[in-house]
Amino acid sequence: MKLSDEDANNRISRRTxxxxxxxxxxxxxxxAAQDLAAEAGLSSPQWVKAWARKYRREGVDALRAKPKRATQRTW
Known part of the structure; x- marks a missing residue:
């Protein structure tokens, strides 16, 4: 069974x-943020701290992937 691109992207989003x-x-x-960042392969422990701030303010919804807006080209 082959997944559609959309299904595959949804699975990746849920894992993330x-x-x-x-x-x-x-x-x-x-x-420690530094230990967690190293374990996850992040470039900086500041990412973990920033996500924690967002989580405290907005809950789990703050960590969900946001739909990307289509950009309009102005040629």
Whole structure:
């Protein structure tokens, strides 16, 4: 069974969302941002801290992938 591109993208988005929520929860539980960033292969622990701030303000919805807007070309 072959997945459509949209189904594959949705699965990737759900996995990414789960990873972000897990990282943020571990950070809020006291794990070091630097250790979490290294484990996830992130370039900076600031990413973990920024996601945690967004999570505190807006909840899990803040970590969900946002639909991308189509850009209009003005030629």
């Amino acid at each position: 969302e789960l990873l972000l929520v897990t990282l943020v929860q571990r950070f809020l539980d006291g794990e």
